[in-house]
Amino acid sequence: MARIIIPTPLRKFTSNQANFEAEGKTVSEAILALTTSYGNLKQHLVDDEGKLRSFVRVYLGDEDINVLQKEATPIEKDSIISIIPAIAGGIA
Amino acid sequence: MTAQQNFKQEGSAALLGALEELSHYVGNTPLYPITRLHNKPGVRIYAKLEWEQFGGSVKARPAFNIIWEAVKSGELTQEKRLLDASSGNTGIAYAVFAAAAGIKLTLCIPENASKERKHLLKALGAEVIYTSPFEGTDGAQAVAKELYRSNPELYYYADQYNNDANWKAHFNGTAQEIWAQTNGTVSHFIAGLGTTGTFTGTGRGLRALNKDIQLISLQPESPLHALEGWKHLETAVVPGIFDDQLADKHLFVSSDKAFETLRKAALLEGLTLSPSAAANLTGALALANELDKGVIVTVLADDHSKYTDIIEEYNARR
Missing domain, CATH: 3.40.50.1100 (Rossmann fold)
Structure with a gap:
């Protein structure tokens, strides 16, 4: 399963878990698995249509998914997906 | 006094002398009237142009x-x-x-x-x-x-999040300037929370001058936001200098609304704002809509010049 790394400010919504093992073939499916497991997280990550909200950056390995296939970017079983705040200071 | 003590004392005096010279480039920022984004009779909005200091920001x-x-x-x-x-x-x-x-x-x-x-x-x-x-x-x-x-x-x-010299800079500086620049007519002060120094120090300073002044704090509406320097307190480490009894009211600002204000402020007011400055102005505009009468003051922490990437990201999404 792919691993999603949760940034500190969102861990309040994941019972303090820093990592989430996600099933799925794309970034979008992995994020859906995450927000299905932790419902309170959904409003902070995706909009009503299920698309990533503004200013939420997602990386597959070291690559920003915006330079790949965005949410449709395919993932592998050993993929590492990182959710990173768009800015440095917002959480402190 | 030993030679080493003497050397240290001289060094300290030299540092203080250098800092004394630099103190002339801190504070005393202009108070700008917002007249085109907002023109409700009876309610005025003023904003401190905090980038007009050494280093280019309220900090x-x-x-x-x-x-x-x-x-x-x-x-x-x-x-x-x-x-x-x-x-x-x-x-x-x-x-x-x-x-x-x-x-x-x-x-x-x-x-x-x-x-x-x-x-x-x-x-x-x-x-x-x-x-x-x-x-x-x-x-x-x-x-x-x-x-x-x-x-x-x-x-x-230095530990800016827990250092009283942080909020006291605003108590002794920002608050006194606002009071003088509005001839004591300021009725509402509104500002975002980051280290919380601006809100805490300015709020306490203004309240010492007028106990009836209304203090409104602003926070980003979500933990993942684009308002550099702001804190979503529910999901962050709360600074030691934060005074949770100070605010009369708490408002929340979405990053998208702040960026919309950023865009309009440039077009209508000639102000090229940072996202957090635009968020403060967004809060002030929302507050103005709720009031029939008042003099609202906020601070514009810095201008747009350090935020090229995130402003481009917003523009690309529009």
Whole structure:
């Protein structure tokens, strides 16, 4: 399963878990698995249509998914997906 | 007095002398009337143009006062390194004063700080330690604390989140300026929470001058936002200087609304704002809509120049 790394400010919504093992073939499916497991997280990550909200950056390995296939970017079983705040200071 | 003590005293006097010269470039910022984004009769909005200071942001005030108090007390000397965590603006303010006064500086900055901030800090000669982008300035603070613990003789740890010199800079400066510039007519002060120094110090200062003044704090509406320097308190480490009894009201601002204000402020007011400055103005405009009468004051922390990437990201999404 792919691993999603949760940034500190969102861990309040994941019972303090820093990592989430996600099933799925794309970034979008992995994020859906995450927000299905932790419902309170959904409003902070995706909009009503299920698309990533503004200013939420997602990386597959070291690559920003915006330079790949965005949410449709395919993932592998050993993929590492990182959710990173768009800015440095917002959480402190 | 030993030769070493004499040397230290002379060094301290030289530092204070250098800082005294620089103090003329801190504070006393213009108060700008917002008249085109808002024109409701009976309600006026004014904004402090805080980028018109040394270092280009509101953080000139706390950074200078923190350094000044530390040098005055003898905690920061020419032999020690000034150390702190910052998302950028305080770091840049420290760096300009440190460069001009000859103070050695070490900063812990989250790796996802904007490229302009990184370039500025490098140009100003600061030693920068990049910290995890997942943890923001909470993580940067932890790294700074550990550095200090491992070598307390080398560093003066400024700890802007827990240093009273932070909010007192606004108590003695920003609040007094607002009072004088509005001829004592200010009725509402509204500002976002980051280190909380601006809101706490200005709020306390204005309330000491008028106990009836209304203080409104602003926060981002979500933990993942684009308002550099702001805190979503529910999911962050709350600064020690935060006074949770001070605000009469709390409002929340979405990043998207702040960026919309950023765009309109440029077109209608000639103000090229940073996202957090635009968020303060967004809050002030929302408050103005609720009032029939009042004089609202907010602070515009800095201008757009350090936020190229995120402003381009917003424009690309529009």
